[in-house]
Amino acid sequence: MVISHEGTFDELPFYPPERSSSRFGACWQGLSASMAERVSQVARRARKPPTPVPTPLAQDRGRPQRDFIETVWVLCCSVKFAVVQNIALALAAMLGTIIPQMQPGISDSAEAVDSFLADAHTRYGDLTGFLHWAGFFDLYNSLWFRMLVVVVVFSIVICTMNRWQPTVRLITRPMVKASDGFMSGLTEKAQFTSVPLETAQVDRVLRGAFKKGRYRVVSDTSTDGAVISLYADRDRWSKMVTFVSHAGLVLLILTAAGMTQIGWRERSVYFMPNEPVNVGHGTDFSVANVGWNIDYYPDGTTVKEFQNTLAVYENDTQVLTKTIIVNDPLRYKGVNFFLVSYEPVLFAKATDASGTNIPLRLMGQNGPITDTVASGEVLVDFPYSSDDNLPLDYVQLAGPDHTLTLEITYYQNVTRGPGENPPAYVKAYVDQNFDSTIYDGFLPRTGPLTLPGYGQYDFNFRQSTATILEVAKDQGLELVGFFFTIMALGFTISLYTTFTRCWAKIVPNPEQEGTVNITLGGLAEKNKVAFERDFEKLALRIRDGLTSETNNQEVENGI
Amino acid sequence: MGFEQSSIGINESTLTSLAYICYLAAFIFYAVHLFTRSSRVVRVASGTVAMAGAGGGTMDMTMSGGGRSESMLARKQYSPMLGWVGFGLVLLAWVSLTTALGMRWVESGHPPYVTLYEISTMLVWGTTTIYLILFEGVLKVRAAGAFIVLLIFCLQSFSLWFVDPSLKQAVPLVPALRSYWLMIHVSFAIIAYSSFGTAAGAGLTFLAKYNLKGKLSQALPSTAAIEEFMFRAVAVGFPFMTLVLITGAIWAQEAWTKAWSWDPKEVWALITWLTYAAYLHVRVQRGVRGITMAWLSLIGFAIVLMTFLGVNYLTAWFGIDTLHSYPVDNGTPSSLSVASLVVVGIFTVLLGLALFSWLRIKFPMPGKARKDK
Ligand code: HEM
Numbered sequence: 001m002v003i004s005h006e007g008t009f010d011e012l013p014f015y016p017p018e019r020s021s022s023r024f025g026a027c028w029q030g031l032s033a034s035m036a037e038r039v040s041q042v043a044r045r046a047r048k049p050p051t052p053v054p055t056p057l058a059q060d061r062g063r064p065q066r067d068f069i070e071t072v073w074v075l076c077c078s079v080k081f082a083v084v085q086n087i088a089l090a091l092a093a094m095l096g097t098i099i100p101q102m103q104p105g106i107s108d109s110a111e112a113v114d115s116f117l118a119d120a121h122t123r124y125g126d127l128t129g130f131l132h133w134a135g136f137f138d139l140y141n142s143l144w145f146r147m148l149v150v151v152v153v154f155s156i157v158i159c160t161m162n163r164w165q166p167t168v169r170l171i172t173r174p175m176v177k178a179s180d181g182f183m184s185g186l187t188e189k190a191q192f193t194s195v196p197l198e199t200a201q202v203d204r205v206l207r208g209a210f211k212k213g214r215y216r217v218v219s220d221t222s223t224d225g226a227v228i229s230l231y232a233d234r235d236r237w238s239k240m241v242t243f244v245s246h247a248g249l250v251l252l253i254l255t256a257a258g259m260t261q262i263g264w265r266e267r268s269v270y271f272m273p274n275e276p277v278n279v280g281h282g283t284d285f286s287v288a289n290v291g292w293n294i295d296y297y298p299d300g301t302t303v304k305e306f307q308n309t310l311a312v313y314e315n316d317t318q319v320l321t322k323t324i325i326v327n328d329p330l331r332y333k334g335v336n337f338f339l340v341s342y343e344p345v346l347f348a349k350a351t352d353a354s355g356t357n358i359p360l361r362l363m364g365q366n367g368p369i370t371d372t373v374a375s376g377e378v379l380v381d382f383p384y385s386s387d388d389n390l391p392l393d394y395v396q397l398a399g400p401d402h403t404l405t406l407e408i409t410y411y412q413n414v415t416r417g418p419g420e421n422p423p424a425y426v427k428a429y430v431d432q433n434f435d436s437t438i439y440d441g442f443l444p445r446t447g448p449l450t451l452p453g454y455g456q457y458d459f460n461f462r463q464s465t466a467t468i469l470e471v472a473k474d475q476g477l478e479l480v481g482f483f484f485t486i487m488a489l490g491f492t493i494s495l496y497t498t499f500t501r502c503w504a505k506i507v508p509n510p511e512q513e514g515t516v517n518i519t520l521g522g523l524a525e526k527n528k529v530a531f532e533r534d535f536e537k538l539a540l541r542i543r544d545g546l547t548s549e550t551n552n553q554e555v556e557n558g559i
Numbered sequence: 560m561g562f563e564q565s566s567i568g569i570n571e572s573t574l575t576s577l578a579y580i581c582y583l584a585a586f587i588f589y590a591v592h593l594f595t596r597s598s599r600v601v602r603v604a605s606g607t608v609a610m611a612g613a614g615g616g617t618m619d620m621t622m623s624g625g626g627r628s629e630s631m632l633a634r635k636q637y638s639p640m641l642g643w644v645g646f647g648l649v650l651l652a653w654v655s656l657t658t659a660l661g662m663r664w665v666e667s668g669h670p671p672y673v674t675l676y677e678i679s680t681m682l683v684w685g686t687t688t689i690y691l692i693l694f695e696g697v698l699k700v701r702a703a704g705a706f707i708v709l710l711i712f713c714l715q716s717f718s719l720w721f722v723d724p725s726l727k728q729a730v731p732l733v734p735a736l737r738s739y740w741l742m743i744h745v746s747f748a749i750i751a752y753s754s755f756g757t758a759a760g761a762g763l764t765f766l767a768k769y770n771l772k773g774k775l776s777q778a779l780p781s782t783a784a785i786e787e788f789m790f791r792a793v794a795v796g797f798p799f800m801t802l803v804l805i806t807g808a809i810w811a812q813e814a815w816t817k818a819w820s821w822d823p824k825e826v827w828a829l830i831t832w833l834t835y836a837a838y839l840h841v842r843v844q845r846g847v848r849g850i851t852m853a854w855l856s857l858i859g860f861a862i863v864l865m866t867f868l869g870v871n872y873l874t875a876w877f878g879i880d881t882l883h884s885y886p887v888d889n890g891t892p893s894s895l896s897v898a899s900l901v902v903v904g905i906f907t908v909l910l911g912l913a914l915f916s917w918l919r920i921k922f923p924m925p926g927k928a929r930k931d932k
Contacts, residue, residue, distance in 0.1 A: 079840060086837045090830045097823035097873055104820070140821040191621045256819070265817075297731045305734050327738040327814050338816040470816040477818065484805050492798040495839070526843070529698070529787050543620050 076158035085152050092148060096139040099131070105267045107138055153253055156246050164243070171236040171499075176220040177229040178503040178521070186503070186521035188532060190539040194515040195546055197553065202506045202516055203228050205545035213538050215502065230504040238497035245490025252483035255476050265472040272345065272379055273464045276313055279471045283335060285314045290321065292342070292465045301413075308339050308467045334473055341468040343391070344412055346380040346422055349460045350397050351448075358457065361396040381466060382410055397457065404454060405429045411442075420445050422463035500524045500531060502538070518542075574659035575680070579719060581652035582712045588645035589705035593778045595641060642701045649695075649708060653687045660684060667729035672745040673736065675871055676727045679718035681745075682867060685753030686711050686760075693757060693795060698788055702779050706767065707760030713905060714756070717868070740810035747802045748828075752863045754796030755835070759860035759909065761789040765853035766912060786848050789856050793835055800832050823873050827866035834859045854913035861909040 075081050100120065106112040120137065121128045135142025183189070195202060203219070207230070210217045215232035222228075264281050271277055271289035278286040291309030296302060310330050312320040322330045330337040350358040360378040382391030391410040396403060407427040414423035421443040428439035428451050439451050448458035502522040509515040520539060524531035660680065663671045671677040690707050694700055732741075765786060768779040779785065807825065808818040819825060838855045841847040 082840060083837055086833050086840075090833050093826045093830055096821060097826050097870070101821065193621075299731075302731050303734060304731065305737060325737075326734040327740075329813065329816070336816070340816065472816060474812075474818075477812065480818070481805075481809075484808075488798065488801040488805060491801060495794040495797060526790070527787075529784065529791075539620065 073158060073162070076155040077162045082155060082159070085148070085155060089148055089152060092139065092145055095136065099136050099139070101140070102138050104265075107141075149253065149257075153250055156250050160243055160246055167239050167243075171233075171239055174218060174231050174233060174501070176218050176231040176503075178231075178505070180519075183503060183505065183519055183521045186523050187528065188522040188524075188535040190520040190535075190542075192518040192520075192543070192546065194509055194512050195518060196515045196550055197546065199226065199228055199506050199508070199516055201549055201553075202518060202546070203230070205549055206230055206504050206506070206518075206542060209538060209541045209545055210502070212541060213534070215500075226508055228506040230506070231501070232504070233499070233501045235497045235499055238494055239499050241490050241494045241497070245487050245494060248483045248485075248487030248490055252480055252487060255479050255483060259474065259476040259480065262476070263472065263474045265470065265474075267470055268340070269469050269471050270343075270381070271308070271310075271467045271469055272381070273466065279335065281335075281473065283333065285312055285319070285333065287312050287330075287332075287337060289467050291323070292467065294342075294465075306339070306342055308342070308469075310337060334475075336470075336472050336474065338470045338472070339467060340470050343382065343466050343468060344410055344422075345382065345464050345466045346408070346410070346424060347377040347462040347464060348380050348395050348406075348408075349377045349462075351458045351460070353456050358397060358399075361398065362394070377462070380408060382408075399454075399457075402430050402454075404451065404457070405434075406459070416445070421447075421449075422461055424461060495526075498524050498526045498531065500534075502535075569658075571659045571662050574655040574662075575719070578652040578656040578659070578683075579712075579715050581648045581655070582708055582715060585645045585648035585652065586705060586708045586712055588641050588648060589701070589708055592641035592645055593702065593705055594774050642704075645704060645708075646695060646701065649687060649691065649704070653684070653691060656680070656684050656687065663729055667731075669732050669736075670742055670745070671729070672741060673732065674727075674730060675868070676718055676722045677729075678745070678749075679714065679722065679868060681749050682752055682756065683711055683715045683718060685749040686714065686756040689750070689753045689757045689792070689795065690760070693754070693792060694788070698791060700780060700784075700788055703757075703761045703764040703785065703788060706763040707757050710756060710760045710763065717905070735814050738810065738814060740806060740813070744803065744806040744810055747799050747806060748867070751796045751799035751803055752867050754792050754799065755831075755856070755860050755863045758789045758792035758796065758856045761785055761792060762853040762856035762860075763912070765789065765850070769850055769853070782849055786852050789852060790842065793838060793856065793859075797832075797835050797839065800828075800835060803828060804832060824866070824870045827862070827870050831859070831862050831866050834862050857909045857913040861905075861913075864905055864909075 100123075102113070102116055106116055116137070117128055117132060120131070124131060131137060135144065139145055197205075207217050207219075210230070210232040213232075213234070215234045216236075218231045220229045220231075266279060266281075269277060269279065271287070273289055273292070276286040276288040288311050289308055290311045292307070294306040295304040297304050305325055307323050307325050309321055309323045311318050312322075312330075312332050320332065324330050324337065324339045326339055329339065348360060350360055352358055362378050362380070378395060380393045380395060382393045384392040384394075386392040386409050391412070393408050393410075395406045395408060397406075405428065407429070409425040411423040411425060416423050424443050426439060426441065426443060426449065427437045429436070430438055438453060439449075443449050443461060448460050450458060500522065501524075502520065504521075505519045507517050507519075509517045520542065522531065522535045522538070524534075660671050663677070671681060686707070690704070690711075694703055694707065764779060765782060768776055768782050768785060780788075807828065811820065811822075811825075812818040834855075838852065838859060841855070842852060
């Protein structure tokens with residue numbers, strides 16, 4: 001503990017000065033002898049303000065030179081540095097809340113990064129390049145931010161190592177005999193003068209009073225037996241709680257950092273109705289979206305809740321179904337399926353006059369129409385959006401003479417009754433004639449869509465909903481939770497328990513033979529108001545004890 | 560004030576306004592009570608106690624303690640009536656605000672934790688509750704009341720006057736908020752932030768004691784005592800702040816798929832937590848007491864305001880995406896800018912006071928001795 005009165009802040013010393021220097025010892029058994037010696041040396045010097053040593057080098061100004069390890073050690077133990085780290089971390093974190101950050105997943109795709117940067121350029125201009133280079137757009141994953149966290153963790157560890165031994169000494173080998181100077185510097189004091197009792201009787205009264213106040217008592221009698229020093233303390237274990245809670249904090253950060261390395265996460269996985277999805281990553285099961293429901297508040301437009309029923313298949317057998325909502329994901333074999341969002345999709349089907357399915361093609365992700373669905377229904381999932389920001393997609397039918405292209409816009413907010421066609425708006429083009437439409441309007445309310453001049457084809461549409469899930473395997477969450485709990489409990493306990501110490505000295509009264517003087521002093525590190533009352537109770541209890549002991553003695557003596 | 564009139568006579572709006580008026584009145588009573596309080600210090604069980612001893616001798620007991628020069632214990636020293644009136648008014652404000660919030664809860668079917676108006680009112684309610692329990696109840700100090708109630712009054716001014724009236728209507732819960740974690744997580748946040756609010760009020764009391772002279776300063780407890788009360792309030796808040804982070808992480812893991820995603824609100828909650836951790840460290844590790852702690856508690860509360868209210872403006876100010884934000888305007892830019900000005904204003908005043916007191920210690924005026932040693 002560095003007690004310092006530098007600066008002009010009002011600081012009170014907490015630990016009695018006698019405690020501030022101590023030696024390192026048994027706690028380093030685990031380390032090699034030389035390393036242990038080194039560490040203990042450094043720690044010793046770090047705790048003890050260096051004594052001025054005459055040195056030939058003028059610029060040393062009387063300070064012994066510190067080597068690198070020592071400098072780092074001293075730095076990590078300094079509260080000022082801890083506060084600087086704290087502020088640096090806070091400021092850095094703050095920056096991330098005022099500079100737009102790349103959302104997770106963006107950094108995986110060069111294209112997405114470019115478009116993000118183009119966006120940022122409108123705000124930051126020429127600074128954009130620098131900000132990107134320095135990691136400000138992905139601040140929390142940047143090297144320098146991580147280094148900052150590493151420094152904090154490192155400091156906590158060093159700081160704890162530094163404080164371990166003095167703390168253990170403080171509670172296992174307390175200073176029993178307090179000097180008069182020390183006693184007079186304590187915050188709480190009481191004095192009893194001319195107490196007409198034997199030293200041993202007083203000792204008994206004091207012990208009784210301390211025990212009643214939950215103190216444990218250690219005593220020391222001077223060689224001639226005339227002076228008795230008593231030391232009493234309470235809740236000394238609370239000093240150790242700090243170590244537990246900080247260890248919890250360090251382990252929490254370490255596990256959380258390690259966790260992100262071992263888990264995996266797939267953002268935005270589309271679950272089309274009834275199409276099983278295998279999420280990969282070595283999983284041996286697949287999951288399908290087999291049911292969908294959405295509830296609205298009475299106003300009819302505000303979404304109250306949406307539910308997605310998932311079925312889990314192993315070797316083509318359904319092993320489980322669960323209906324998930326935003327606040328209740330599916331967990332199966334350690335993999336979590338979180339419901340994130342949903343999107344309307346259509347199923348489109350074309351038939352000829354004889355009722356045979358005609359192959360349809362769908363616009364590929366990258367523009368040209370590539371995907372061909374040989375037969376049956378094609379899933380229109382609207383990867384594009386219209387000028388009005390409505391979901392948009394293209395479907396193509398390659399006939400023997402002409403190619404028909406349907407541009408489908410989905411009017412999500414238009415309601416249609418049960419059994420009616422979905423509210424889709426269709427523009428149809430022939431071949432490359434994209435300047436003129438052969439059909440331009442909503443789907444008919446009921447029945448198939450037919451295009452003028454191409455009556456042999458029937459287009460049928462069916463409405464459905466795809467769900468968008470995030471699939472992730474997170475490992476070690478329980479462990480993180482455990483450390484968090486330890487830490488939180490630890491902090492709470494250390495805030496509400498106070499290591500409290502009292503000293504008492506019983507000396508013969510030089511002015512009146514047969515009586516003794518008692519000095520009593522107390523020190524609490526926290527919650528001084530409570531201790532003030534507590535100490536008062538203690539003193540009054542001692543007074544009452546002394547009084548009744550005196551009275552008993554008088555009775556015994558027949559006075 | 561933007562509420563719909565209901566058919567019953569006592570509605571939410573009247574109750575809220577009643578609370579507002581009570582706070583103002585309570586502040587006046589508390590303040591006057593400070594100025595008129597007797598400066599006689601009642602010492603509890605200090606001084607010399609003489610006891611009859613054997614043989615005609617006397618046994619003496621003397622007690623002294625650090626705080627006793629202006630005793631921490633000597634709290635039964637107010638001129639009682641005015642103080643009690645102030646207390647009664649705060650209690651009345653609390654009762655009416657509780658009723659108003661309760662009515663809103665019953666009507667909307669969910670706790671009033673969802674809009675900017677609701678949470679800022681909850682902060683007013685919470686700070687009052689913590690003040691009543693901790694300061695009036697446990698610690699039995701009324702001296703900080705004037706300053707804490709003043710802070711509460713400023714907070715309620717924000718929620719009543721500067722939040723867009725159209726946002727005062729209760730809104731239905733979106734799917735992500737339909738969880739019992741809403742109740743748990745936000746309740747913890749309100750307890751934590753309210754405790755920090757009372758600590759900041761105690762910090763203001765400290766500054767008054769430290770910087771002012773005369774009757775007011777005399778009427779206040781010693782700086783050591785005020786500092787201790789401030790610490791007690793932070794000690795209530797810190798564990799709850801930790802719980803806010805834990806429960807937030809658990810909830811985010813369920814609803815947003817990830818326990819921690821560096822969302823601005825999460826980051827600011829972390830910053831708040833770090834700030835109060837720093838507060839505790841300089842106190843516990845360094846043994847720092849006094850004015851430093853007072854300005855730390857003000858900075859801390861400024862950050863709390865940023866976390867609780869200011870974060871909602873980040874989207875508007877810096878184009879930041881956040882999952883956590885409450886809507887701050889309904890397309891009326893004027894109310895947005897006024898409300899954010901108020902957030903920035905309170906923030907700046909707190910920081911300014913902190914800076915001012917810091918400068919005063921760093922560069923003391925010549926010839927002025929420091930009082931608190
Ligand atoms: C952000 C991370 C940290 C948090 C949230 C935290 C929290 C706490 C809390 C709540 C206490 C108890 C205060 C009390 O007993 O009244 C405490 C005490 C302490 N902390 Fe930290 N701490 C953090 C980082 C650190 C660091 C970086 C160091 C070392 C440089 C450190 C060293 C200590 C020490 C030495 C004590 C006092 C132990 C005692 O004498 O009882 N902590 N901390």
